Amino acid sequence: MQKETKTKILFFVIMVGSVCMLTAVVTDHWAVLSPRVENVNTTCEAAHFGLWKLCKKYIYIEDEEFVGKGCGPISLPGEINCSYFRHFTPGEDSEIFEVKTQREYNISAAAIAIFSLVFMILGTLCVLGSLRKGKDYLFKPAGMFFAFAGLCAIISVEVMRQSVKRMIESEDTIWIEYYYSWSFACACTGFVLLLLSGIGLLLVSMPQMPRNPWETCMDAEPEQI
Numbered sequence: 001m002q003k004e005t006k007t008k009i010l011f012f013v014i015m016v017g018s019v020c021m022l023t024a025v026v027t028d029h030w031a032v033l034s035p036r037v038e039n040v041n042t043t044c045e046a047a048h049f050g051l052w053k054l055c056k057k058y059i060y061i062e063d064e065e066f067v068g069k070g071c072g073p074i075s076l077p078g079e080i081n082c083s084y085f086r087h088f089t090p091g092e093d094s095e096i097f098e099v100k101t102q103r104e105y106n107i108s109a110a111a112i113a114i115f116s117l118v119f120m121i122l123g124t125l126c127v128l129g130s131l132r133k134g135k136d137y138l139f140k141p142a143g144m145f146f147a148f149a150g151l152c153a154i155i156s157v158e159v160m161r162q163s164v165k166r167m168i169e170s171e172d173t174i175w176i177e178y179y180y181s182w183s184f185a186c187a188c189t190g191f192v193l194l195l196l197s198g199i200g201l202l203l204v205s206m207p208q209m210p211r212n213p214w215e216t217c218m219d220a221e222p223e224q225i
Contacts, residue, residue, distance in 0.1 A: 017193025
């Protein structure tokens with residue numbers, strides 16, 4: 001496979017990974033939390049949240065089959081109340097992130113996700129610069145930036161996972177069950193695609209290896225671009 005074809009494939013994978021990561025950062029379905037339903041004909045409070053916002057959904061339970069199970073599913077109709085986390089909107093109330101909860105985890109996850117976006121932007125600028133003839137040397141920094149973006153993505157995912165775990169274990173919250181939703185899956189997909197495509201771009205940018213063992217890299221035939 002020619003180098004030009006390889007780079008086109010890698011650029012496409014990078015674009016998909018970047019869209020997945022951007023979607024994960026701006027959406028609020030990283031995790032869904034729910035309390036246990038004790039009685040019928042009552043309202044239970046489920047919640048889903050992301051890096052910036054918490055949304056609570058008040059679901060009316062009238063079927064006995066939900067008793068003893070978690071509130072939900074979150075797709076059931078109900079009143080929704082969303083608020084941005086207090087550490088991003090000073091003075092705005094957000095009960096889930098009171099002093100006794102693990103607020104610092106979400107601050108860290110959000111900050112690391114921002115670093116991932118910054119690396120993606122830098123990598124994109126390098127890719128745009130490499131489109132000019134004779135600028136192939138920009139593939140190396142572009143590959144490094146996208147690989148770093150992928151690493152930041154998985155670190156943010158792990159920090160968020162620890163945050164959810166601490167919230168479930170905390171005695172200050174009502175939620176006892178949880179599952180990770182589609183925003184979390186987007187972040188994991190972005191990690192895989194950005195890391196692998198970044199490494200692939202680094203490999204493509206390396207000089208062509210000699211075909212014969214007695215040749216040196218300088219003696220090898222030049223690549224056809």
